[in-house]
Amino acid sequence: MTVGRRLAAEGMGTALLxxxxxxxxIMGERLAAGNVAIALLGNTIATGAGLVVLIHMFGPVSGAHFNPAVTLAVLLRREIEWRTGLLYAVAQFVGAVLGVWAAHAMFAEPxxxxxxxFRDGPAQGFSExxxxxxxIGTIIATQRGRPEFTPVAVGLYITAAYWFTASTSFANPAVTVARSLSDTFAGIAPSSAPLFVAGQLAGAVVAVAFFTWLFREARTQ
Incomplete structure (x- = not known):
């Protein structure tokens, strides 16, 4: 698969995400009549289900990272070249912003x-x-044992993480930056974004170290 097609897949997949x-x-907040739990539930179900579909759609082309933290993990595991990884990240950030604008346009928002x-405080950063x-652990573990299950596993994990993390599990630097450009239910103030991104990158690096060690040990026994 050409690099151009892989970048197009990453950009389009992230935009759709x-x-x-x-x-x-936006839809959840409009229909929930002020009930934040119902709005979050709608947001959660749509995101988890959409991820499963998008990974199935674009995975055969680009690997369906849609996330600079995932691309970083793949780079650290030497499964992609640095130049290609950098281009992936650029495509992801551009696609993410375009996706936010598309959502605004669909709902007649500015x-x-x-x-x-604002989503501030150490607990938020630790949540990310x-x-x-x-x-990252979900991806590494399922790719090793049951790669065909990875899309479903990622969708299920994000669905769960929306509810068990205080930050509602952005888990994606491109998503974080793009959501700072939306003053809607899913938004995050720009001043809150750096802590989220720092937590995400740190989580990716530690996950690669831990799960690489974990499965290397399992293989040598």
């Missing part, structure tokens, strides 16, 4: 926005560390 995340957040939803650690 953000359209799902932000669009379902295209250009800046989020005012845990969320990303688990996501």
């Amino acid at each position: 953000l359209a799902i995340v932000v669009g379902s957040g 295209l250009l926005q800046i989020s005012t939803r 560390f845990v969320a990303t650690f688990g996501l």
Whole structure:
């Protein structure tokens, strides 16, 4: 598969992911009549289900990372070249922003926005560390043992992590940056984003170290 097609898959897949995340957040908030739990539930189900479909769609082309933290993990495991990994990240960030704008357009929201939803504090950063650690672990473990189950496993993990993490599991630097450009239910204030991204990158690095060690040990016994 050519690099151009792989980048197109990463960009389009990430755009569709953000359209799902932000669009379902807008829809959920509009229909929930002020019930935040119901709005979050709608946002959760749509995101988890959408991830399963998107990974099946684009996985055969690019691996369906849709996430610079996932690409970083793949780079650290030497499963992709650095130049290609950097291009993946660029495609993911561009696609994420386009996906947010698409969601705004579908719901007749102003295209250009800046989020005012603050998500601050050490607990939020630690939540993103845990969320990303688990996501990378899910991918590494299922790719080793049951690769055909990876799309479903990722969708299920993110669905669960929406509810067991205080941050609602962004677990994705491109998603975080793009959601700072949406003053809707799924948004995050730009000042809150750096802590999220730091937690995500740290979670990815620690997950690669731990799960690589874990399965290397299992193979040598």
